[in-house]
Amino acid sequence: MKTPRRPKLILNGFWNIKIDYSDSGEVEGFFKGFESSDVVYVPSSYNEQNPLWDGYAGIVWYQRRFYVPRDYSGKRARMIFKGAGYITRVWLNGIFVGEHEGSYTQFKFDVTDVIRYGDWNLLVVKIDNRISIDRIPPGRSINEVVYDFYPYGGIHRDVYLEFTSQEYINDLKIITTHKGYLYAEASISSSKLCEAIFRLRDRELKEIFMAKAPCINGKSSIETTLANVVPWEPEKPYLYTLEVELVVENQVVDAVEEYIGFRSIGIVDGKILINDKPVFLKGFSRHEDYPITGRYVPGSVLVRDFYLMKQIGANSFRTSHYPYSDEHLDLADSFGMLVILESPICLSGMPSNDDARKWCSNPIIIEKALKMVEEMVLQHRNRPSVVMYSILNEPPTDLEECAELARRLVEHIKKLDPTRPITFASHKRANDKALQYVDVISLNFYYGWYSEWGNIEEGLRKALDETGKIHQLFPSKPIIITEFGADAVIGLHSEPPLMWSEEYQAEFLRRYIEEFSRKEYIHGLHIWNFADFRTPQNHWRTMLNRKGIFTRERQPKLSVRIVKDLFSKIPTYR
Ligand code: GCB
Numbered sequence: 001m002k003t004p005r006r007p008k009l010i011l012n013g014f015w016n017i018k019i020d021y022s023d024s025g026e027v028e029g030f031f032k033g034f035e036s037s038d039v040v041y042v043p044s045s046y047n048e049q050n051p052l053w054d055g056y057a058g059i060v061w062y063q064r065r066f067y068v069p070r071d072y073s074g075k076r077a078r079m080i081f082k083g084a085g086y087i088t089r090v091w092l093n094g095i096f097v098g099e100h101e102g103s104y105t106q107f108k109f110d111v112t113d114v115i116r117y118g119d120w121n122l123l124v125v126k127i128d129n130r131i132s133i134d135r136i137p138p139g140r141s142i143n144e145v146v147y148d149f150y151p152y153g154g155i156h157r158d159v160y161l162e163f164t165s166q167e168y169i170n171d172l173k174i175i176t177t178h179k180g181y182l183y184a185e186a187s188i189s190s191s192k193l194c195e196a197i198f199r200l201r202d203r204e205l206k207e208i209f210m211a212k213a214p215c216i217n218g219k220s221s222i223e224t225t226l227a228n229v230v231p232w233e234p235e236k237p238y239l240y241t242l243e244v245e246l247v248v249e250n251q252v253v254d255a256v257e258e259y260i261g262f263r264s265i266g267i268v269d270g271k272i273l274i275n276d277k278p279v280f281l282k283g284f285s286r287h288e289d290y291p292i293t294g295r296y297v298p299g300s301v302l303v304r305d306f307y308l309m310k311q312i313g314a315n316s317f318r319t320s321h322y323p324y325s326d327e328h329l330d331l332a333d334s335f336g337m338l339v340i341l342e343s344p345i346c347l348s349g350m351p352s353n354d355d356a357r358k359w360c361s362n363p364i365i366i367e368k369a370l371k372m373v374e375e376m377v378l379q380h381r382n383r384p385s386v387v388m389y390s391i392l393n394e395p396p397t398d399l400e401e402c403a404e405l406a407r408r409l410v411e412h413i414k415k416l417d418p419t420r421p422i423t424f425a426s427h428k429r430a431n432d433k434a435l436q437y438v439d440v441i442s443l444n445f446y447y448g449w450y451s452e453w454g455n456i457e458e459g460l461r462k463a464l465d466e467t468g469k470i471h472q473l474f475p476s477k478p479i480i481i482t483e484f485g486a487d488a489v490i491g492l493h494s495e496p497p498l499m500w501s502e503e504y505q506a507e508f509l510r511r512y513i514e515e516f517s518r519k520e521y522i523h524g525l526h527i528w529n530f531a532d533f534r535t536p537q538n539h540w541r542t543m544l545n546r547k548g549i550f551t552r553e554r555q556p557k558l559s560v561r562i563v564k565d566l567f568s569k570i571p572t573y574r
Contacts (some may be wrong), residue, residue, distance in 0.1 A: 001172045001382070005255045007075075009161040011066060011123065012042050020059040020126075030061050031091035031124045042159060043082075045152035045294025046127075057142045057151050062125040068161070070118030075163040077115050078108045079123075083157035083295075083325060086135060087128040093121055101368065102136065103156060103295070104322040104344050105375035111161070129153025136368055137321070137346040138359060143536040147321060147346040147393075148545060149287060150534040152294040157325055165253040167192060169246050172256060174382045175419060177264040178231035178275035182209075185221035186244050186256075196220035197245040197252075202230075203238065212247075231275050232261025232384040234315045234572050237336030239384070259333055261384025267421050267439050272478050272523050274338065274387065277573045280517075281338050281524030283314035285483055288324055289533035291552055299327055304554055305530065306335045312560065313567030318482055318526055320425070321346035321393045323376045332385035340423065340442075340482070340526075341380055342390035343373045343409075348427075350396050360395075360402040369405065370412050377416045388440060389413055390482075392424040397434035406434035425482045429466050430473060441474060443467060444483035444528070448508055454499055456508050460515055471521045480524030484512045487546035488557050500546075502558035509549070509559050513566045527563065 017040035018030065025034070040046050040062065047054050068077075081088060085103030089096070093116060098109040115121060131139040131151055139145030167190035175183040186196050193215070200209040213220045230238040239259040246254040264275055271278040286305075290297045297305075309317065315338055319328075322344035332339045350356040359365055373391060380386050391409040396402050410422050421439035426432045435441055443466075448459025463484070471479060488505035497503035509527060516522050532548035535541045544552060549559040 001169075002257050002259070003162060004257065007072065007163045009066060009068065011064065011159040011161065013064070014039050015042055015062045015064040016040075017046060018061045019053065019056065020061055023059050025059065025061050025126060031096070031126070032094045033122050033124065034061055034063060040154070042155045043157045044154065044292070044296045045156055046154035047150070047152050047294055048292045055142060057129045057131050057153055059130065060127050060153065062127065062155060063123065065120050065122055067120050068115050068117050072115075072163050073117035075112075076110070076166055076168060077112045078162050078164075079111050079159070080106060080108045080162055081155065081157070081159050082106045084125070084127060084155040084159075085129065086153065089126040089128070091124045102344060102372050102375065104324075105372070105379055106326075125155065127153055127155065133355070133359070134362070134365065136344055136365070136372060143538060145536055146349045146351070148348060148535050149289065149321065150294070150536060154294070156295040167194060167246060167248045168254040169196070169244060169256045171378070172242075172244060172258055172382060174242060174258060174260050176260060176262045176384075178262050179264070180226040180229040180262060182226060182262075183221065183223045184242055184244070185219055186246070188215050188218055188220055188246060190215060190246070190248060192248050194220075194246060194248045197247060198222045199243045199245075200226070201241045201243065203240070205241070208240075229262045232263040232336075233275060234279070234336040234338055237261065237334060237384070239334060258382050259330070260382060261333065263384050265387050265420060267478060270476050270478050270521060272387075272421070272440065279338065279523070279572060280570055280574050281316035281340075281480060281526070282567050282570050283309060283316035283337070283526055284530035285318040285320040285526045285528050286530045287320065287533040288322075288328065289531070289552070297325075297328065301554065302328055302331055306331050306337070308550065308554065309337070309530070310335060312564045313570075315572050316340070316524065316526065317530070318342055318390060318425075320482075323380065326379075329380060329383055329385060333383055337385050338387045339383070339385045340388045340390050341376065341386045342393060342425075343369075343376055345369055345372065345391065345395070345409075346393040347396060347402075348394040353396065353399060356396040357399055357401045360399065360405040366405060366408065369409060373409055373413055374416060377413055381417050386420065388421050388423055389417075390423050390425060390442065394425055394427045394444060395434070396428070397426065398428040398431040400433060403433035403437075407437045410437045423480070430469055435470070435474060435477075439477065440523075441470060441477050441479045442482040443470065443479065445481060445512075446484070449486045449499075456511050460511050463512070464515060464519075467516075467519070467522070475521075478523040479521055480526065481512070481516055481522065482524075482526045483528035484525075485509065485528035485547040488559070489542065489546055490551050490555070490557055505547075505549070505557065506559040506562045510562050510566065513563070517566070517570050
């Protein structure tokens, strides 16, 4: 939900920071303000902003002062964090205002009664980014995590204060189809009689529909079917603006909006349908990763990423391995990307079956996992670009306990949003006991890299063989290959193509794309990865995971030309 008409105080910028190695800050009263001349920039992870903080995943304190003009008094004030973590605890003027777990979804605290109007305010934030087995995703220490990406910490995304009247619109839920069906529901916080005005505007902001609906039990909704809408398509991502105004005692007291697209999704006869047409998802699994800014990718870099993806002929990506920022997904909506939105539950390298069983059946973990997927769905469910949810990456779902966790996640999301198919990225092949619960099967393959190394043809044969077997087990479920790739160090060349050279990566991707795109039961190919990204330190990584076809700075490797040529021959609809 977008709120351009609400007054805001942006709290990005330079803050003070203090590292709290012994977690003594709360006892010592840091929340009342602490002494430190160290500086950190928000939004961005803290780790790479000072070489001394690199390699630290623990507790840090952030603080800043800001002035709130007297004009805002009498309004309701909420402090919004678009993404921070892993655990964030917040104090305003020494008073605790709330806590949130998880780094990749937004959270808000009502601070109306804590703000000093016409005065300076002190905001203190404790970030706890310790790595532990009971977190999502789990780990033991900074270099011993079950996932292959650097565990950045900090206030990764924007922070601001937003003011509304006492009556306001809390949330919006929108459902459309490409045939012009529109359902819009506003959740409203108001104890007074009220109504909402819904207005749909086209790209030129011309009003093409208007309706009013009363507030009933905290909600106001409209349902209609419009003639002659322009559908949202990957090749022509037409966006309308839906504005909702809240009217109390004949006054417009709040207004919000959303960019919406008219599009439908379906799974029929083993195919993925967008607007009733079978689609092929070609693109990447990505990361939000950039030098120095860490888990925050600046808007200008995102724009370059989207142009690069488009120029290669991609129409799709997966938000591996966590929900991406609103800016990232806003661009997906406007560039026409078909997005698989993935939760932060990444379990690639669970140390042992015993650990995995305990983790998957721990009621505290299950509750956290359900909450994290719920926050992800509620934040992004109105986006035309989001065409599927991925609940997990590489879970040990050959184990009953983990398959049961997958089943519960599917059940929970279906209740929140029955309109989108669900998948997860599987690596347990035919032993995976959770494939039965999902609408689309996603498989990750590294044969020809982690096994059959140096032998792309042998690896490919194995990948095709296993995929064929899974298709036979689930003939009505579309299959996507959500990961396949090989590391290449830019500038390393070799004839014949040897591992780690740009030639080996290019050849690996060429052969996988050629063979898999021929199979009629394959409906998508996502290369691992769009760009190189930072990982924990270990003996199988050269500081970065080098499976990007672009470097971390977004310069092309040899594969880019090969992939572009192949992707451009695969039509979006087929
Ligand atoms: C995978 C994981 C991904 C890794 C990748 C790799 O299977 O899903 O997070 O980065 O393999 O390169 O090893």
